[in-house]
Amino acid sequence: MRQVVGVVPVVVIGYWVFAHRALLVAGAGQLLTADVRWLLAACGVTALGWVAVSLARQGTVLEPLPAGRLLATQFAAGAANHLLPAGLGAGAVNLRFLQKCGLPLGRSSAALALYLLCESVGRCVLLLVLLLAFPGALDLGALHLGRLPSGLLLPAALAAAGAVAVCAAVLAPAPALRRALRAYAATAFTDVRSLHARPSRALALWCGSLGFPALQAAGLVTVTLALRVPVPVGHVAVAYLAASVAAALVPTPGGLGSVDAALAVALVAAGAHATVATSAVLGFRIITVWLPLVPAAVTLGALVRRRVV
Template sequence: MRRASLLASGPVRLALCLSPLLLVAGWAVTNRSMAYEGAARLAASNPWWLLAAAGFTCLTWVSAAFTRQGAVPDRLSPGLLLASQVAAGAANHALPGGLGAHAVTLRFLRTQGVAPARATASIGLYSVAKSVSKTLVLLAFLAASPAWRRLGELVPDGRPLLTALVVAAVAVAVAGVLMITVRPLRRPLADLVRTALADVRIVHSRPCRVLALWGGAAAMPLVQGGALVCVGSALGLGLPWEHVVLAYLAAGTAVGAVPSPGGLAVDAALVWTLIAFGAAPAVATATVIGYRVMSDWLPLLPGALVLSALFRAKAL
């Protein structure tokens, strides 16, 4: 029975490791002209700026590892935690909305001996800290740069915001009704809420956890924006670095909630935001494609290899 289970799990693990690469290959085939143009511009760009962009991409794994550690009271193995975030970055392309990364991290936390309720609560705290920190960083850039006025034509009217608020309110109401009326869900959800509140108090009573959680969450959008700045510099985008980071933060905040594998829904908004800041359309498009190549597609192979190695080592 055990041998059959292991054999059955082999194809599943192989499919999980290869699915990000297959998704990117499918996109490249269906968008051949765009992929070719981006690849051609990257091939003729400044390699040192691209190397710097690769360095910023590696820092995103470090930032994610710090944030994950800060979200859980238990001490985790630093090396395995960093490796899990490299693997999570690859798995994130297989499922939308960050579910792939959360699934890998949740499995890693369980192998590290973290209780199921605490591991699940840490995912929620990580997501909240990441969203709040990104919003605060965006507000800081908006307050420091007058370039935000150019975003006026990209800001939607009040109807989409009202719709989003209504949907969020309905979701909260439905969750509350289910928690009250469905008895099998009542106890697990109540235990999860109690665990989450208790862990928030524990984490914020330890300065090292607070620094890791909020410092890592605040650093993540900055290093991602830094990678975009480096790619833009390599391709001759011609925009100040603060405008490029502001464009990244604004586009990601505006449509980042749209569930799409690999964050592809952000790309169109990012291109239009760069154009609104004064970039040439062709260069802006190539910059976004180059950024996606450097930050998402190139790390897929090492991420898939690390994911497979963690499975073999039973760390996931």
């Protein structure tokens, strides 16, 4: 059974790639006219992003984690993240990895929650800093429906529906759920205090939490430079951070649809033409999602077979 389960990610991702082959071909055609040096830089920045995530994950627990397996798990989690919505795939892989490293379920889940919280805080802090540095980065007056590709309207509608659903779930929890959340929060708070009493763990946690969104923004910047998008670098970084914060409201697998739409809208608001913005988003997603997808699925299968996760 474990051998069969190890092959499932490869089969699912392979079918997904086949189903979206037209999109990949179109994006590859756009990238053929791009500056190869900047595309290679985008690949390098993407790889550094997995290192930043590994650093942040280590910062969520006191116990030292095996560095090689931790990095491989973060790479493999990218494939699992495209099978389930709202980051549940990556969370499940990391939860299993932490348990295999000897951490109990309560502490493992608290570590996952702490990572999500710190990464969200880091993303919002970077966005606020860049908005102060580039106050005119997003021109919301440029967002007319006629300027946006028609394919973005459905993801935008899903974003609004997702926001309503999340608010409803948060504002009306059941009494039993409230009690469980209070007990869970007490355990998590104890872990947070212990971690921040260790400067090495606190530094790893916050450097990784700030570094990952910064590297992702740098990845989009390098793609726009490769495609010669006429938008200032700082404005592109603001567009990415604003889009990623907005897309978090829509729990789609791997952010498909929600991230694409939010990035295109943000780039248009930053001053790019809709066609150029779509090409840049497509190139960015190919480098950060599609190219690593099959190798990540193979790595995930290998980690399952070797009982690492």
